[in-house]
Amino acid sequence: MQDDVAAAEVAHEQEYVDTVYRQLIRSAASAQRLAAEGHSRGRLGHEGGLVERDAMVFQAARRLASLDAAHEGLVFGRIDMRAEISGEPRYIGRIGLRDDNRDILLVDWRAPAAALFYQATPAAPQGVVRRRILRSQGEQVLGVEDDLIDAEADTDLPIIGEGALMAQLSRARDRSMHSIVATIQAEQDRAIRAPERGVVTISGGPGTGKTVVALHRAAYLLYADRRRYETGGVLVVGPSGVFMRYIERVLPSLGETAVALRSLGEVVDGLRATRRDDPAVAEVKGSSRMVDLLSRLVREPVPGGPEELRWFYRDDVIVLGRRELDGVRRQLLGGGPRNRTTTRVASALLDAMWRQVRGERALERTKGDFVAEVRDDDRFLDFAAAWWPVLDASGVLRWLRDPEVLHRAAAGVLDEESERLLAKSWSAGEQPASVEDVPLVDELRYLLGDPPLVDADSMADTLRDPELEALGLADVALQDTRAELAEDRAESRPRGWEAPTVRVEDDGYAHVLVDEAQDLTPMQWRMVGRRGRTATWTIVGDPAQSSWPQPAEAETARERALLSPSGRTKEVHAFHLSKNYRNSAEIYDFAADYAERVGLAADLPEAVRTTGEAPVERVATDLETGLREALAELRGRVEGTIGVVGAAARQVELRSWVAGWPEVADDLAGGAEARLAVLTGLETKGLEFDAIVVVEPEEIEAESPTGRATLYVVLTRATQLMTVLQTG
Numbered sequence: 001m002q003d004d005v006a007a008a009e010v011a012h013e014q015e016y017v018d019t020v021y022r023q024l025i026r027s028a029a030s031a032q033r034l035a036a037e038g039h040s041r042g043r044l045g046h047e048g049g050l051v052e053r054d055a056m057v058f059q060a061a062r063r064l065a066s067l068d069a070a071h072e073g074l075v076f077g078r079i080d081m082r083a084e085i086s087g088e089p090r091y092i093g094r095i096g097l098r099d100d101n102r103d104i105l106l107v108d109w110r111a112p113a114a115a116l117f118y119q120a121t122p123a124a125p126q127g128v129v130r131r132r133i134l135r136s137q138g139e140q141v142l143g144v145e146d147d148l149i150d151a152e153a154d155t156d157l158p159i160i161g162e163g164a165l166m167a168q169l170s171r172a173r174d175r176s177m178h179s180i181v182a183t184i185q186a187e188q189d190r191a192i193r194a195p196e197r198g199v200v201t202i203s204g205g206p207g208t209g210k211t212v213v214a215l216h217r218a219a220y221l222l223y224a225d226r227r228r229y230e231t232g233g234v235l236v237v238g239p240s241g242v243f244m245r246y247i248e249r250v251l252p253s254l255g256e257t258a259v260a261l262r263s264l265g266e267v268v269d270g271l272r273a274t275r276r277d278d279p280a281v282a283e284v285k286g287s288s289r290m291v292d293l294l295s296r297l298v299r300e301p302v303p304g305g306p307e308e309l310r311w312f313y314r315d316d317v318i319v320l321g322r323r324e325l326d327g328v329r330r331q332l333l334g335g336g337p338r339n340r341t342t343t344r345v346a347s348a349l350l351d352a353m354w355r356q357v358r359g360e361r362a363l364e365r366t367k368g369d370f371v372a373e374v375r376d377d378d379r380f381l382d383f384a385a386a387w388w389p390v391l392d393a394s395g396v397l398r399w400l401r402d403p404e405v406l407h408r409a410a411a412g413v414l415d416e417e418s419e420r421l422l423a424k425s426w427s428a429g430e431q432p433a434s435v436e437d438v439p440l441v442d443e444l445r446y447l448l449g450d451p452p453l454v455d456a457d458s459m460a461d462t463l464r465d466p467e468l469e470a471l472g473l474a475d476v477a478l479q480d481t482r483a484e485l486a487e488d489r490a491e492s493r494p495r496g497w498e499a500p501t502v503r504v505e506d507d508g509y510a511h512v513l514v515d516e517a518q519d520l521t522p523m524q525w526r527m528v529g530r531r532g533r534t535a536t537w538t539i540v541g542d543p544a545q546s547s548w549p550q551p552a553e554a555e556t557a558r559e560r561a562l563l564s565p566s567g568r569t570k571e572v573h574a575f576h577l578s579k580n581y582r583n584s585a586e587i588y589d590f591a592a593d594y595a596e597r598v599g600l601a602a603d604l605p606e607a608v609r610t611t612g613e614a615p616v617e618r619v620a621t622d623l624e625t626g627l628r629e630a631l632a633e634l635r636g637r638v639e640g641t642i643g644v645v646g647a648a649a650r651q652v653e654l655r656s657w658v659a660g661w662p663e664v665a666d667d668l669a670g671g672a673e674a675r676l677a678v679l680t681g682l683e684t685k686g687l688e689f690d691a692i693v694v695v696e697p698e699e700i701e702a703e704s705p706t707g708r709a710t711l712y713v714v715l716t717r718a719t720q721l722m723t724v725l726q727t728g
């Protein structure tokens with residue numbers, strides 16, 4: 001009987017969904033037609049082109065093309081209100097849609113009219129009687145799940161299903177995060193729809209949905225003020241490339257593609273760092289002491305550059321030796337960021353040279369004659385370009401590979417041990433930049449300023465430089481020499497160290513969203529902060545999961561990063577999430593016990609799901625055999641992903657073991673999509689798996705000063721089963 005009712009309800013919903021899809025096709029086609037017409041007239045979106053509504057439908061249809069049919073369908077929700085409020089159900093979908101009579105068929109989940117769908121609870125029904133979630137695949141409705149919100153309402157609406165949230169949480173995991181648009185919970189919805197001003201912080205313990213909520217918030221902001229956020233750009237920063245791959249489908253599945261997703265190693269254009277430095281090195285490179293060190297570095301002479309300029313002028317020998325050149329260097333450095341001063345180098349050198357002109361024959365001529373004679377001489381131009389070249393930040397960071405340069409820059413800034421760690425890290429030959437090097441490159445970009453020669457426009461600026469014009473130097477000879485030298489450098493530049501591709505003024509975004517914010521070092525805060533001076537922010541994190549050992553220093557850097565350009569503190573709206581939707585209660589209890597035992601001062605959420613499967617602690621005499629057995633068991637018991645997590649120093653060994661076992665060969669196939677992954681503790685940040693094997697937890701704990709927090713992260717990654725494996 002109940003089955004018949006359910007089948008009838010599904011059939012009924014299918015009819016509605018069919019209507020919506022038919023309308024979508026009609027609207028999209030007409031919008032496309034109009035767009036084509038508008039386009040041919042060059043007036044898309046303006047009077048005579050598309051009216052606003054059609055432009056919206058057109059945009060929406062375009063975005064819809066990227067909808068992943070495997071996720072929840074276009075129409076996923078419905079609310080029925082008390083009869084005295086409305087006799088018509090309200091359908092909620094990924095976009096809004098009207099029929100040909102302009103009546104609403106589907107409410108965009110982000111629209112104010114959809115808020116009730118998420119915020120109505122039995123304690124505060126707000127007129128909603130029943131909330132229904134439609135489970136679909138593509139255009140086909142597979143089932144419905146109902147919540148009776150207002151049990152006191154006089155209604156004969158059938159209530160079907162066992163709760164969409166639990167079904168969603170118990171599903172087998174693959175290697176990517178999914179949108180939760182159908183099952184957003186009320187406290188999460190409040191964070192998603194928070195006001196657009198200032199800074200929204202979202203805190204909460206493991207698995208509370210911080211990441212997924214933040215991503216839905218990005219989609220919400222794009223909806224609420226599309227013009228601002230699409231043109232100004234939304235930047236999402238996460239801890240690692242693996243994490244970015246994990247979350248990269250969520251926004252497209254919500255129909256949004258205009259968002260830049262960057263891991264911390266990719267924030268600077270042109271750099272893609274994945275290698276992590278050892279924790280001790282990372283601590284030095286991440287510290288704000290590096291600002292002083294780098295400020296000194298940019299004042300250094302170019303290593304290997306010419307040290308003397310010797311010039312015969314009539315009866316004079318003009319020599320600019322180290323002392324004179326140091327004077328010119330200081331004078332130039334006093335005039336602004338180093339690369340900006342490259343247009344002034346010729347005149348500064350000529351001034352210094354002219355000061356040495358003494359001979360009588362020479363003095364018969366004026367300074368103007370002298371300048372005219374020297375300035376076009378190739379030897380002079382080559383000297384100027386080699387002595388004061390346009391510098392690129394990655395190249396300048398490489399100067400620190402010379403221990404003497406490092407020592408000069410670090411004197412009085414770093415202690416001996418820190419300097420030794422840096423020297424060791426950078427003397428290890430031609431390595432690509434590490435994740436921790438990227439903020440240093442960025443700092444240098446700002447200290448150096450933009451080279452005047454990055455494009456034709458700025459070339460024109462250079463040529464208009466009044467000082468050059470006054471000196472009669474506004475010709476291209478020096479520029480040509482510089483351009484040639486820049487090309488030479490580009491050719492000799494090792495892979496992975498590309499020059500910045502944009503000017504620093506182009507770095508700003510309209511919104512910056514930082515995930516796992518507890519892990520940002522002070523230098524990373526500075527880097528991200530530069531991209532959000534005029535932006536609004538969403539900052540997501542859980543201090544108990546932090547792997548940065550100097551929280552107070554990071555806090556100060558974070559506060560600075562959030563200042564407006566005029567130095568004002570942006571207003572902060574804080575949201576806290578309290579329920580863990582990832583781990584079973586059994587697994588989370590185990591992790592929470594650990595956090596309390598080791599004194600992590602963790603924010604402990606309540607896990608909403610129980611499985612009856614407590615974590616298993618296995619002691620093996622032989623680790624390889626123990627791991628193989630543990631994996632065999634987990635593979636048989638979960639359908640989705642499995643993670644093997646061990647200390648960084650064990651990775652090579654673990655990978656080679658696993659790669660040698662024929663029974664898991666299929667599970668390892670598929671690269672980033674593989675069912676089975678071997679990871680370090682830090683690499684598991686933000687991720688989740690159906691089952692986890694934690695190999696030798698004490699090693700994970702011991703590998704860095706914040707190893708306990710890392711182990712806590714690892715213990716909160718599994719949704720269903722967890723095995724903790726140690727040798728006895």
Ligand SMILES: Nc1ncnc2c1ncn2[C@@H]1O[C@H](COP(=O)(O)OP(=O)(O)OP(=O)(O)O)[C@@H](O)[C@H]1O
Binds near residue numbers: 207
């Ligand atoms: N309302 C919801 N409906 C369905 N699933 C949800 C909901 N909220 C969270 N989840 C799921 O819970 C899991 C944890 O979410 P998420 O990774 O965003 O948490 P987190 O707070 O960022 O975790 P951590 O800090 O431990 O990395 C994900 O699988 C997410 O899809």
